[in-house]
Amino acid sequence: MLLKLFGSVLLVAAGIFAGTSYAGWKRRAIAQVAQLCTALRFIRARIAMLRTPLPDLIAALAREKGLCAPVFEEVCKHLEQGLETAVQQASVRIEDLQARQIFYRLGVVLGRYEADEELRQLDAAVSELETRMAWLHEEYRGKAPLVRRLTAAAGICLAILLI
Amino acid sequence: MDEELKRAAMLLVPEYYRAVMGLCMPVEDIRLRLGRPVSCCVAGREYFLRQLPVLSEKNLLWTLERATCSSIYAVQDSLRKGYINASSGIRIGVCGTGVIKDGELATIKDISSLSIRVARQCRGIAGALLPYNAEGKVENTLVISPPGYGKTSLLRDMIRQLSDRGARVAVADERGEIAAMNRGVPGFDIGLRTDVLEGVEKQEAVMMLIQTMAPQIVALDEISAPRDVRAVELAANNGAAILATVHGRDLEDLCKRPVLREILKSGIFQKALIIGINEKGRYYQQRSICGEGSCVA
Secondary structure (H helix, E strand, O other), X not given: OXXXXXXXXXXXXXXXXXXXXXXXXXXXXXXXXXXHHHHHHHHHXXXXXXXXXXXXXXXXXXXXXXXXXXXXXXXXXXXXXXXXXXXXXXXXXXXXXXXXXXXXXXXXXXXXXOHHHHHHHHHHHHHHHHHHHHHHHHHHHHHHHHHHXXXXXXXXXXXXXXX | XXXXXXXXXXXXXXXXXXXXXXXXXXXXXXEEEEOOOOEEEEOOEEEEOOOOOOEOHHHHHHHHHHHOOOOHHHHHHHHHOOEXXXXXXXXXXXXXXXXXXOOEEEEEEEEEEEEEEEOOOOOOXXXXXXXXXXXXXXXXXXXXXXXXXXXXXXXXXXXXXXXXXXXXXXXXXXXXXXXXXXOOEEOXXXXXXXXXXXXXXXXXXXXXXXXXXXXXXXXXXXXXXXXXXXXXXXXXXXXXXXXXXXXXXXXXXXHOOHHHHHHHHOOOXXXXXXXXXXXXXXXXXXXXXXXXXXXXX
């Protein structure tokens, strides 16, 4: 009996853990998109004011701490193969699929055009990311508590069923 | 230093050609022309790598990406003038199709040729040519030669030696060839007392240098346009000695060009250093210039 009780507690805990993990993952994805926006704004400012070459900017971003640092570290690592390839390979480090696609597309245009066009492309990417972030926020607010409750309830149900 | 420059230049050449080209010493110029064999200039002669495939568009774009650090916007102003400055004093001449916007050259598209020019630090070549007059003052000097004869190398060494001997030298390095600045550090030894303003048009640069750096000598490379002449006049009117270079065979050749004839007649320059090449190699000829009517003495 004690074993059954212990098992059911574990099942409920697993359900709660699954819900919390999901919410945590969503929170991380939102934070990463927000940091990606900040990074792109940093790139934009440096291009507009100083015309700093992209490898220097990417190296600076890779040195920063945060959720986007691994993305830019990955870009740095693959820079030898060309910027486009490097950005596209690094985009897999972005957790949200749509944000990943936005970053992937940016790889095709970054460094290819004159400053005005670069800035336009960066503005467009930032704006898309912001829209995505707002949507993710909404989704998180609506779904995260529900998922947490559902997974906890699923754990309880499963425990009752197995007992 | 020269070996470093050659290595840096080689890194801009697609790997395919690098191994063969590495054997050519000392490379002065590497020519990449779309759809044609890659060539390199050694001692004034151009050698084609005919045994290797012709240059593909992919390879040309690869070099361009390397040279611009994947950032066309960082070189857009110089690209409009037909060149890119890669790091370590390597200037790349660019040819393609001009894009005209509002009557002005906006950029160059469909790039077809690149000329990777490897600059050299020739220490000591200006030793006997330093333009001191009898009173020990630096004379305004014009270095004259056809392209590729070593005007800039001579100017660089003059700057270095004069600077190390105590003169405050300011360099208006519009094309970044004299000092080859890399993040504020000169790629060449240009002397202890030399200040460099890079990437600014000569007239504006001279104005800024005179107002802010109080130079005793102002150095400029390749004066050709009327605004460059105005830069020289500006420096001369502010009491700085001038060292400048110009394309041409000799003084008589310069006198045929209205812009340069004017400046020779104005009497600003007192001395001309003419570089020539004969069967024995490079030679230097010193001539004095007197203005007022006759342009050459």
